[in-house]
Amino acid sequence: MSIAGTAASADFTKICPLVSRRTNRKYAGEETRLVRVKHVEFGAGRPVIIGGPCSVESVEQTLELAHTAKASGADMLRGGAYKPRTSPHDFQGLGLEGLEILREASLQTGLPIVTEVMDPRLVEQVGAYADMLQIGSRNMQNYPLLTEVGRFGKPVLLKRGMAASLCEWLGAAEYIAKEGNFDIVLCERGIKAYPSGEYSRFILDLNVIPALQKETFLPVIVDPSHATGVADMVEPASRSALESGCHGLIIEIASEKVGAARPKCDAAQAISPTALGRIVEFARNRAGQKMESKACAV
Ligand code: PEP
Numbered sequence: 001m002s003i004a005g006t007a008a009s010a011d012f013t014k015i016c017p018l019v020s021r022r023t024n025r026k027y028a029g030e031e032t033r034l035v036r037v038k039h040v041e042f043g044a045g046r047p048v049i050i051g052g053p054c055s056v057e058s059v060e061q062t063l064e065l066a067h068t069a070k071a072s073g074a075d076m077l078r079g080g081a082y083k084p085r086t087s088p089h090d091f092q093g094l095g096l097e098g099l100e101i102l103r104e105a106s107l108q109t110g111l112p113i114v115t116e117v118m119d120p121r122l123v124e125q126v127g128a129y130a131d132m133l134q135i136g137s138r139n140m141q142n143y144p145l146l147t148e149v150g151r152f153g154k155p156v157l158l159k160r161g162m163a164a165s166l167c168e169w170l171g172a173a174e175y176i177a178k179e180g181n182f183d184i185v186l187c188e189r190g191i192k193a194y195p196s197g198e199y200s201r202f203i204l205d206l207n208v209i210p211a212l213q214k215e216t217f218l219p220v221i222v223d224p225s226h227a228t229g230v231a232d233m234v235e236p237a238s239r240s241a242l243e244s245g246c247h248g249l250i251i252e253i254a255s256e257k258v259g260a261a262r263p264k265c266d267a268a269q270a271i272s273p274t275a276l277g278r279i280v281e282f283a284r285n286r287a288g289q290k291m292e293s294k295a296c297a298v
């Protein structure tokens with residue numbers, strides 16, 4: 001029997017036997033698989049906070065935000081060099097030049113990089129610079145791309161398709177795992193459902209976090225930036241996501257310097273490095289409290 005509105009268990013065992021707890025007995029218990037990206041661990045008790053710009057726009061912008069993200073306590077740097085834009089007339093990212101800039105930012109700060117790859121033909125190129133390859137929402141069901149990143153072998157951040165069911169999402173993870181790569185972190189980034197678009201860009205589906213943890217051993221993080229699309233909503237959404245048990249957050253930031261250029265992409269949802277610092281503090285305090293209450297219970 002299945003819970004109302006969920007896929008039948010047979011669907012999971014057929015579609016995603018490698019990443020389902022039901023069938024992959026190695027992770028049958030409560031355990032979450034640890035996914036390591038250099039020194040950063042997803043799925044351990046400490047939430048991983050990723051911060052950075054939506055897109056890499058210049059050396060100055062990226063280095064400034066990498067250093068401020070680091071100073072705010074972030075564990076990793078995000079930034080797109082290849083951007084999936086609704087209009088082909090919009091800024092598409094700096095491509096290879098953007099990857100070079102990200103590498104320099106990582107060298108200067110020690111923060112590992114996550115960046116998006118959209119094209120199976122570019123997995124080698126992007127993978128040479130990225131510490132973690134991001135599959136964007138629009139490409140969650142790009143099966144040749146999933147197979148390529150699975151073969152490439154570096155850790156993958158798999159964003160949820162904006163209209164994807166849990167089963168379809170895990171089916172996408174299965175494509176990566178089928179190539180022998182289990183270093184997959186899932187990312188809830190909001191779904192299209194009534195009334196998305198009215199007061200927020202998407203609807204942040206926090207219900208999916210415990211549902212995923214029941215179904216799979218893969219860690220899951222939340223992207224409150226794209227889920228809300230509104231800077232003021234990012235802090236409350238982040239706190240709620242952490243309370244729901246996610247293993248980390250990926251957040252877009254922009255410079256708070258007076259006179260700084262407005263981001264070319266997703267400006268309305270970018271928060272300041274100061275606000276990112278408050279989220280990191282909340283995450284660290286909460287993780288500390290959880291550790292303390294565990295210790296008391298022993
Ligand atoms: C992004 O992270 O910059 C992005 C485009 O996200 P999504 O694929 O979730 O829309």
Ligand code: MN
Nearest residue numbers: 054252265266
């Ligand atoms: Mn963005």
